[in-house]
Amino acid sequence: MDTWKRYGEKEVSHSMAHYLQAVAALKGEKGFARVGDIADRLGVSKSGVTSMLRTLHARGYVDHEPYGCVELTEVGRGLAERTESNRRVLQVFLTDILSVDESVAEEDACMIEHLVSPPVMLELLRLTSFLRSDAPEARAFLESFRRGGAACVGHAPGGCDLCGPVCLRDALSPMAGETLTRIDDTPR
Ligand SMILES: [Zn+2]
Numbered sequence: 001m002d003t004w005k006r007y008g009e010k011e012v013s014h015s016m017a018h019y020l021q022a023v024a025a026l027k028g029e030k031g032f033a034r035v036g037d038i039a040d041r042l043g044v045s046k047s048g049v050t051s052m053l054r055t056l057h058a059r060g061y062v063d064h065e066p067y068g069c070v071e072l073t074e075v076g077r078g079l080a081e082r083t084e085s086n087r088r089v090l091q092v093f094l095t096d097i098l099s100v101d102e103s104v105a106e107e108d109a110c111m112i113e114h115l116v117s118p119p120v121m122l123e124l125l126r127l128t129s130f131l132r133s134d135a136p137e138a139r140a141f142l143e144s145f146r147r148g149g150a151a152c153v154g155h156a157p158g159g160c161d162l163c164g165p166v167c168l169r170d171a172l173s174p175m176a177g178e179t180l181t182r183i184d185d186t187p188r
Pocket residue numbers: 014018109110111112113
């Protein structure tokens with residue numbers, strides 16, 4: 001479909017999400033967020049902060065307060081909190097369920113925290129929460145999943161039912177390092 005065309009119009013950019021999170025964090029830690037503090041926290045220039053704040057204000061995410069402090073609107077605070085929570089859940093899913101390295105998980109969770117839609121995030125939360133529970137089915141699933149087996153069950157010569165044009169097992173394994181290359185073709 002035309003999803004990729006709409007990408008640029010997505011309401012929140014990655015940097016917007018992080019600016020909002022920085023304001024929320026500063027408010028929590030110090031009780032206020034000043035332009036200079038935001039700049040320090042994010043490692044950007046004050047003028048960069050000022051121009052981003054203009055964008056965030058135009059979108060109704062922040063208000064300017066007297067004395068150079070920045071206040072989140074209710075919508076802005078909601079966004080800051082949601083994107084941060086998204087990142088946490090994504091990171092737990094990647095490390096605890098998929099056993100991805102902490103550093104890779106941290107980076108990937110950060111990259112998509114503002115892009116995942118609420119329905120997808122909710123189901124991912126449900127799945128993560130279930131698989132981390134003590135339910136015997138969850139334990140059995142994880143054990144069997146971690147034992148390995150075929151990296152892609154749709155794999156077939158000349159095409160792949162699951163992956164399409166190229167089987168990701170072949171395309172990605174060399175790029176993913178030992179985590180994936182350790183997986184054998186045959187289920188054990
Ligand atoms: Zn991020």
